[in-house]
Amino acid sequence: MLKLIRQRFISLLPLLLAVALGSFLLVRLAPGDFLTEMSLNPQVSAETLARLREQYALDQPWYAQFGKWLAGIVRGDFGYSFAYSCPASGLVYERLLNTALLATTGLVLTLSLALPLGLLAANQRGKAIDRALVFLSALGLSTPSFLLALLAVVFAARSGWFPIGGVRSLDSEQLSATGRLADFAHHLILPATVLAIRQFPGFFRQLRAELLEILTQDYVLAARAKGLPERTIFIKHAFRNAINPLITMLGNSIGSLLSGAFIVEAIMSWPGLGSLTVSSLLSRDLFVLVACLIFAALLLALGNLLADVLLALADPRIRQTKRL
Amino acid sequence: MNRKLRCGLLLLGLLVACATLADFLSPYDPAEQHREFPFAPLTAIHIGTAESFWRPFVFNGQQYPLRFFVTGAPYRLLGFIPCRTHLFGVQEPARIFLLGSDGLGRDVFSRTLYGARLSLTIAAVALLVSIPLALLIGTLSGFYGGWIDFICMRLMELFLALPALYLIIALRSALPLGLEPEKVFLAMVMVIALFGWANLARIVRGATLGLREREFVQAAIALGASDARIIVRHLLPNLTGLILTQAALAAPSYILAEVSLSYLGLGVPEPLPSWGGMLASVGGVGQLGTYWWNLAPGAAIFMTTLAFYLLAEGLREWSDPARK
Numbered sequence: 001m002l003k004l005i006r007q008r009f010i011s012l013l014p015l016l017l018a019v020a021l022g023s024f025l026l027v028r029l030a031p032g033d034f035l036t037e038m039s040l041n042p043q044v045s046a047e048t049l050a051r052l053r054e055q056y057a058l059d060q061p062w063y064a065q066f067g068k069w070l071a072g073i074v075r076g077d078f079g080y081s082f083a084y085s086c087p088a089s090g091l092v093y094e095r096l097l098n099t100a101l102l103a104t105t106g107l108v109l110t111l112s113l114a115l116p117l118g119l120l121a122a123n124q125r126g127k128a129i130d131r132a133l134v135f136l137s138a139l140g141l142s143t144p145s146f147l148l149a150l151l152a153v154v155f156a157a158r159s160g161w162f163p164i165g166g167v168r169s170l171d172s173e174q175l176s177a178t179g180r181l182a183d184f185a186h187h188l189i190l191p192a193t194v195l196a197i198r199q200f201p202g203f204f205r206q207l208r209a210e211l212l213e214i215l216t217q218d219y220v221l222a223a224r225a226k227g228l229p230e231r232t233i234f235i236k237h238a239f240r241n242a243i244n245p246l247i248t249m250l251g252n253s254i255g256s257l258l259s260g261a262f263i264v265e266a267i268m269s270w271p272g273l274g275s276l277t278v279s280s281l282l283s284r285d286l287f288v289l290v291a292c293l294i295f296a297a298l299l300l301a302l303g304n305l306l307a308d309v310l311l312a313l314a315d316p317r318i319r320q321t322k323r324l
Numbered sequence: 325m326n327r328k329l330r331c332g333l334l335l336l337g338l339l340v341a342c343a344t345l346a347d348f349l350s351p352y353d354p355a356e357q358h359r360e361f362p363f364a365p366l367t368a369i370h371i372g373t374a375e376s377f378w379r380p381f382v383f384n385g386q387q388y389p390l391r392f393f394v395t396g397a398p399y400r401l402l403g404f405i406p407c408r409t410h411l412f413g414v415q416e417p418a419r420i421f422l423l424g425s426d427g428l429g430r431d432v433f434s435r436t437l438y439g440a441r442l443s444l445t446i447a448a449v450a451l452l453v454s455i456p457l458a459l460l461i462g463t464l465s466g467f468y469g470g471w472i473d474f475i476c477m478r479l480m481e482l483f484l485a486l487p488a489l490y491l492i493i494a495l496r497s498a499l500p501l502g503l504e505p506e507k508v509f510l511a512m513v514m515v516i517a518l519f520g521w522a523n524l525a526r527i528v529r530g531a532t533l534g535l536r537e538r539e540f541v542q543a544a545i546a547l548g549a550s551d552a553r554i555i556v557r558h559l560l561p562n563l564t565g566l567i568l569t570q571a572a573l574a575a576p577s578y579i580l581a582e583v584s585l586s587y588l589g590l591g592v593p594e595p596l597p598s599w600g601g602m603l604a605s606v607g608g609v610g611q612l613g614t615y616w617w618n619l620a621p622g623a624a625i626f627m628t629t630l631a632f633y634l635l636a637e638g639l640r641e642w643s644d645p646a647r648k
Contacts, residue, residue, distance in 0.1 A: 018482050138637075142630040144580050146587070147622045150603060150612065157613040263584045278588055281493055 004312065008305045015301070016294060020073075023293040024066050024286075036284075038082065056080065056287075069287070079287025083280065088287045092276065096295050098167060099265070099272035103257045105188055106195030107250075114200050118207030119234060125212060134208075137201035145198040149267040152194050162190045165269025191268045195261060199253060206249055210242040244315055251307025254300055273299075329638025332572075335631035343440040347399035350434030351413045351420055355595045356397070358419055358429035363615045367421045381414075388418035424617035426606065435597035436620050442598050443628065446513055446582045447575045453517035454524060455571060459563070461521070462528025463555050467536060476525070483522035492519055492581055493590065508592050516581050524570055531566050535559055565643020572636035576629040583625060599625055 038044050038052075056065070056079065069079060078089040121130040156162040167187050175183060214220060215238055223233045262274030269275070273292055280288035342349060352358075369380050369390060380390040394413035401407040414420045423432040465476035492515050535541055535558075544554050585591040586600030594601065599621035606618040 015481060022482070138633070142576075142633040143626055144576070144583075144629055146580060146583055146600075147625055150619065150622055154613045154616070154619070263580075263587075266584075266588060277493055278590075282589075 004308065005305065008301075008308070012298075012301050016297060019297045020070075020290060020294055021066065023290045024069070025062065052082075069290075078291040081280075081285055081288045083283040083285045083288070088285075088291050091288060092273070092291045092295055095271060095273045095276045095292075096299070098270065099258070099261055099274065100299065102188065102191055102195065102265070102270060102272060103254070103261050105192040106199060106261070107253070107257060109192055109196035110199040110203060113196065114203035114207060118204050118211065119239060121204070121208045122211035122215065122238075123230075123234060133204070137204045140197055140201040141205075143197075145194060146263050146267070148194045148197055149191070149264045152190050153268055156190055163187050167271060191261075191264050191270050194264050194268070195257065199257065202253065203246060203249065206245055207242055210245055211238050214238045214241050244311065247307055247311045247314060250310070251304045254303030254307075258296060258299060326638055326641050328634045329642055332631055332634030332636075332638050335627065336635060339440055339628060339631060340444060342437055343444045344402065346434075346437040346441050348401060348407070348409070349411050350431065350437050351394075351396065351410055351422075352431040352434050353397045353399075354430065354435045354438040354597045356430065358425060358431075361419055361421070361425050361429040362427050363611075364419070364421050364425040364429065365615075366424045366617055367419065369420075382418050382420055384418035388414045390414055390420070423620045424615070426602070426615075426618055427611075432602070432617060432620050435602055436599070436624050438597040439599040439602060439621055440624060440628075442509075442592065442596065443579045443582055443625075446509070446516065447578045449513045450517040450520060450578045451571055451575060453513065454520040454574070455567065457517070457521040458524030458528050459560070459567065462525040463532050463559055463563075465525075466529040466532025467551070467555060467559065473529075476529070480522045480526050483519060484526070492516065492585065493588075505592050505596050512582060512585060512591060516578050519581075520574055520578060524567075524574060527566065527570055528563060531563055532559060535562055565639065569636050569639040569643060572632050572639055576632040579625070579628055 039049055056068075072079060076089065078087070078092065080086075081088045081091055084091055117133055121133045124130045153164060156164050163186065167184060211234075220233060220237055223237050228237075258273075261270075261272060262277070264270065265272040265274040266278060273296060277289065277292040277296075279285075280292060358364075367382050369382055370387075371378065371380050381387045382390060390412060391414065392412050393409050395408045396410040396413055398406065398408050412420070419425075419431075421431050421433065423436065426432055426435070461476050461480075465473040541554060541558050544558050549557075582591060582598070583600035583603075586598040587604045588600075589604065591600055592598050594605070602618070602621045603612075606612050606615065612618060
């Protein structure tokens with residue numbers, strides 16, 4: 001197991017380097033930089049500009065810049081945010097935490113809906129509840145998260161039950177620890193629900209199809225013949241065998257979850273990685289943008305790694321073939 | 325042809341018809357501002373004037389009958405036939421806003437129709453770029469393996485390592501923000517296609533790997549057929565169903581990418597109507613809640629994704645009847 005994790009981390013490094021180089025070059029391709037805008041500000045003196053330009057090697061060719069930036073990374077320094085006038089890493093960590101929390105809550109919500117409902121639908125195959133769930137999941141599959149987020153915001157605005165955006169209320173500083181937590185959860189619930197509605201159909205349909213397939217297998221027949229209760233057959237025999245593709249899907253879904261969270265964040269004003277990426281792009285905040293991209297790639301890779309580890313844990317056959 | 329495929333084709337055909345005939349179907353030019361009618365609600369159409377019991381009319385101080393095939397703003401039908409006839413309209417000073425108007429008094433109905441034109445064109449052009457690319461890279465890397473496969477796979481991984489939207493935003497950042505609409509359109513198509521090919525290519529590669537081991541391909545190799553012949557005559561025909569299904573799955577994600585970019589203000593600039601831009605231009609969630617008809621592009625997005633979803637499901641069943 002540890003070997004797998006180590007191998008994946010080692011193979012991750014060149015990928016991250018390529019992502020960093022790619023995003024660095026991308027930003028360089030665009031004309032001008034943040035200092036171009038700063039130079040329009042009469043309050044900023046020419047000396048300050050020259051100093052900043054020199055400090056971040058903006059006056060040197062891109063490979064020198066990249067080298068300098070890379071040397072900083074090794075020391076945990078992701079550069080400086082020109083727009084926020086603070087180190088980029090602190091900014092990105094906070095946003096990353098928000099995004100990760102949102103995505104995780106969304107995923108947990110998704111699974112806690114999709115797993116029982118998938119079992120229920122497979123159990124009640126062809127009955128009204130199954131048909132209703134299949135129809136709803138088809139509806140959910142064809143509703144983009146973009147639209148869901150908009151509707152959710154409109155709903156929040158009209159009903160007044162949920163805050164319209166942000167992660168905390170204005171007075172959260174005065175609240176007790178539990179109060180602050182409740183406030184955070186209150187802000188989290190709507191965006192997470194939107195993500196969950198978007199993710200639910202995929203998992204639900206996969207589980208249902210897999211279960212229906214498995215229920216025709218001989219070992220299920222054998223279990224029935226033994227006189228095992230239907231409940232045991234479903235949970236211990238069918239469900240246990242149906243989760244493998246779900247775990248693979250979980251890994252794949254983290255990417256789409258991040259992308260989905262991106263637009264949900266933008267619409268529901270959730271201060272996460274997505275909204276930071278857009279604002280750093282618009283203000284040409286080079287180091288923040290590159291850090292955002294790298295962390296997004298890292299999050300995705302970690303998700304895939306997690307799925308691989310879970311798969312190996314869940315299925316002894318995979319453990320055997322990979323010799324962990 | 326199954327029912328889902330028929331429904332999907334019908335819905336998509338309807339959307340395409342709306343998009344191509346947008347100038348004929350829409351009563352007003354999409355950029356025309358009726359300044360006296362900001363945020364006008366849906367125009368009520370009453371039935372029965374003094375002259376005729378069945379005559380539909382709109383009321384604006386007095387009765388203005390609804391007229392069909394009226395003369396209005398000039399346009400070019402299908403892009404080349406000069407024409408002034410619109411399907412319906414009412415005499416000034418009355419206005420007909422089937423879906424209300426936006427903050428500048430522009431007809432939401434007309435703009436939504438024109439937005440369909442933009443979105444569908446982007447999806448079609450992006451598919452035309454990304455599918456051949458994915459077919460080329462996927463079949464080559466699946467068929468030859470070796471170092472070609474290695475390079476292609478690493479390239480795909482690089483593209484798949486980033487959540488799609490982050491990558492699109494980053495790519496968009498390489499281009500200046502203020503461009504002419506045509507160039508922005510071209511840039512968006514390129515950006516979307518560039519991120520879209522990787523996933524498709526991976527699927528094509530997987531399918532090619534499977535096909536390569538099949539008897540008919542082995543037989544063709546044994547008979548001494550050239551590689552080009554094997555790929556074109558044996559592999560590609562067997563990939564048709566898969567490619568069509570994947571295209572139907574990819575199209576809505578391309579459209580959503582365009583909508584998201586436009587929503588974030590990185591898409592086609594204002595006077596041109598785009599669904600994302602329309603939703604963003606309402607400004608503020610409170611207004612979107614009050615002037616709910618401005619959510620019309622959202623409904624259009626839903627219809628489009630639904631059409632492609634039905635199409636994808638239908639194509640899947642059609643190309644692979646055994647697996648339902």
